[in-house]
Amino acid sequence: RWGKTMELKSAKIIVRDIGFGDSIYVNVVRENGENIAYLIDTGYLNKEKAYKNKLKVAGINKIDTLILTHKHSDHISAANFLIEHSMDYSLRNIFLSFKDTFFASDTNIKLSNKLSDVYNKTKILNVFDINDSRAVKKYMDDFQVLYPYKDMEPHGDINRDSIVLLLNVGKYGVLFTGDATAEEEVFILNKMKTRKICEVYVLKIAHHGSTKSTSEEFLNKMKYLKYAAVSSNINRRHNLPSVEFENRWRKFARDKDCTLYYTECDSSNIKQDIIFNISLERGCEVECKHQ
Numbered sequence: 001r002w003g004k005t006m007e008l009k010s011a012k013i014i015v016r017d018i019g020f021g022d023s024i025y026v027n028v029v030r031e032n033g034e035n036i037a038y039l040i041d042t043g044y045l046n047k048e049k050a051y052k053n054k055l056k057v058a059g060i061n062k063i064d065t066l067i068l069t070h071k072h073s074d075h076i077s078a079a080n081f082l083i084e085h086s087m088d089y090s091l092r093n094i095f096l097s098f099k100d101t102f103f104a105s106d107t108n109i110k111l112s113n114k115l116s117d118v119y120n121k122t123k124i125l126n127v128f129d130i131n132d133s134r135a136v137k138k139y140m141d142d143f144q145v146l147y148p149y150k151d152m153e154p155h156g157d158i159n160r161d162s163i164v165l166l167l168n169v170g171k172y173g174v175l176f177t178g179d180a181t182a183e184e185e186v187f188i189l190n191k192m193k194t195r196k197i198c199e200v201y202v203l204k205i206a207h208h209g210s211t212k213s214t215s216e217e218f219l220n221k222m223k224y225l226k227y228a229a230v231s232s233n234i235n236r237r238h239n240l241p242s243v244e245f246e247n248r249w250r251k252f253a254r255d256k257d258c259t260l261y262y263t264e265c266d267s268s269n270i271k272q273d274i275i276f277n278i279s280l281e282r283g284c285e286v287e288c289k290h291q
Helices: 048-057 079-084 106-122 133-139 182-191 194-198 216-220 243-253
Strands: 008-015 024-030 035-040 065-068 093-096 126-129 143-147 164-169 172-176 200-204 227-230 259-262 270-279 283-290
Touching: 008 164, 024 164, 048 079, 065 079, 079 106, 093 133, 126 133, 143 182, 172 270, 182 216, 200 270, 216 243, 227 270, 243 259, 259 270, 259 283
Parallel strands: 035 065, 065 093, 093 126, 172 200, 200 227, 227 259
Antiparallel strands: 008 024, 008 270, 024 035, 143 164, 164 172, 270 283
16 A cells, blocks of 8 residues: 555654564554554563563553564564453454455464454454555555565565564654565665655664665665664574674664664663654654663
């Protein structure tokens, strides 16, 4: 979908510190005063009580729509918990990348069974494919869906199936990239109007700063980029963020007033949620909430 989205007054975006994995909370206020809350990926679930408490501490008590960018466990393993407790968070809608094949693994069959159980009990939980344009228009019209495109077949590389979204608050664009690779970045650059890609003010670094994402070509199109955030792990699991990515970033940001934030950083022993408060009145403000 490349059409016009809802006009927004403000957005609060929390790139959550969840160790190795992704989970981003997006709370928007529309021009009509309506408040909508999204969770893009859930991260890992180690202990239910601890996960629930982290949501509470972050002020996350409502999730209207859950978006699961792709089916890797570091992005979706806590979905079972949220689905089971959907009434507690007013969760009504779930969007998936390639819904028809999403549950084709042992782990995701458990998730599918949980969806069925909750639906049979409540009859209120809707599950949609991200390319269901009517559902997107109705339930997540604050975003432009940049990827995957309609009628596309899933890849063998699950990262390449990641949902990529753009959120605009006035002139401030926020790009959410999941674990997309450089191949998807090329597609987005080719299909996305130059004006829109230049409006990206905040970037969620794809795939924890892997060697195969956030290419030099892609970064160089970000003419107005001010902030970026990478969901990282203090132990650099799987060698992420990669040295190659960090070298590309330093080259890109060398002569620019542009800041990269880490949820966890081994060199400074930092663990933090990264919060972007964006409004038409105040612009974009960043807060780092240490864990």
